[in-house]
Amino acid sequence: MKKNDMKAIYLKLKNEYFGRAFATFCGAVIVILTFSIIIFLTTKGLNTFIKHGYSIFHFIFSGNWDPEGSGESSIPQFGTLIFIFGSTIVSFLAVIVSAPVGVALAVFMNLISPKIGSKVLQPAVELFVGIPSVVYGWIGVSVLVPFIKIFFGGIGFSLLAGVLVISVMILPTITSISSDAIRTIPKDYVEASYGLGATRWQTIIKVIIPAAKSGILTSIVLGVSRAFGEALAVQMVIGNSITFPKGLLGTTTTLTSILTMDMANTMDGTGWNDALWSISLLLLIISFIFIIIIRKIGKRGEQ
């Protein structure tokens, strides 16, 4: 009797509890990892303001980045406005280029020619995602930069180059999420519109786009968020000067570029190094803001 009990427990363990424990453990890993990222980056990132007493206001709203204190006052300055501005302008310009194309592709895939859409465009979009960002950066350096230099002047490395590279990189994000949104629109809407005598284009503009509005907006915000976080491709082509860009052909730098370039040059615990950690904290906070915006859009779309 007792032996049977043991066997039952063993079987139950083997058939259910181990598996459940493993699955639960994996779920827990995600939570633990996320929380440790938040905690570590926050404690490291706050050093600039707590240990070094630099003001948060200056950190965000001052464009004076002088980490070694080589200026007149010889006090290190960690104003990151140039980087914040650089990241913002690159991302928004890239989205302005990319969003119309992405939405057009999504419309094409679902309404104009679903066959070409699923056989050609869908795999193409997946390939665009697959191309590594250094390769995009390298194409930028070896093709785009000389091209801009010859045809538009300047040194080639420019805001424009950064915008173009990023706009190609975020195209798949915008396309695939807009396409998902368009696909889930009830067929009745489209058929009702056709039935009323609307042309396909009228249906797209008056029915499809409004009905998929929240999905398309989500795709655009995700695109901006991806553009904000992209590091190497932008860093390779944007010129990395710590100045506000003088027009589209001017050079500038971004939050991620400065992290990429300076982290290796600084010693742990110095003000410069801690300022870089504060920039990573800033990027973490920015991704939170994007998540909140996306959730808000999703909620509004449900209503």
Next chain:
Amino acid sequence: MSAKVKDKIATIVLYIVSSLVILLLVSLIGYIIYNGRESLNLKFLLGEPKIGEAGGGIGPQLYNSLSLLIVTLVITVPLGVGAGIYLAEYAKKGKLLNIIRLCIETMASLPSIVVGLFGLLVFVTMTGWGYSLFAGALAITIINLPGLTRVCENAVKTASEGVKEASLGLGATRWQTIKNVVLPSAMPQILTGVILAAGRIFGEAAALLYTAGMSAPSVDFANFAVNNKDSAYSLFRPAETLAVYIWKINSEGTIPDATKIANGASAVLIIAVLIFNVSARIIGKKLYESHAGSK
């Protein structure tokens, strides 16, 4: 302009936009492979890199990329599949599930350079491993885990529709149902997700700069002492990958033929991505067909 003419013009414009995007992709890939064609030989692929002189290869970097890919997949796949199963089958709706979803979203939206810096802080400095293959693998695990978890969750959800009740009704436990009924039919989708993730792992660079490091010391394949950093099988050796190498030679400029090497290395990366993408399609389709019984 009548509505019909407008409709015609819009259709033509949409056709043009779509073909331009395809043209862009084809010319990007064609250009990269064409430019790197001279480098696609064994001397370049397996050769040692040189500093300060021309004619170096990418042998160690290629080897590092491959080993990093394998180590990362060994960590990521079980975690992703497990978490996907948990979310699809075990997690109860409520606060906890919301927290997990928020965590996944947070992880997915983190810039990869920030993940790399977290890796530098925890996996490189705090553990004392230094720049190492393993630290790099853990960092890319963080980047790929959310995506893979989502793929697995969806795969398990779609696969368990209908068949789950039947299996549970026959007296199988939940885990037995998942293991024997749901997972096999979810496999094509999971595998496709894994292979696409593999492509991304292979090309990742930003998260690796400060975790796997920017140096590729030559490794000794005859040395089986895994705890020795010179051994090719050690997890704790610095492991600069191909993608990182492209970035490094481009920003340092210590190699006279950096352009040629970057072209060659880019071609290798693109070809790898093409192979991963095509095989994901083929394997997904084959498995689906054999499972659905259409062939």
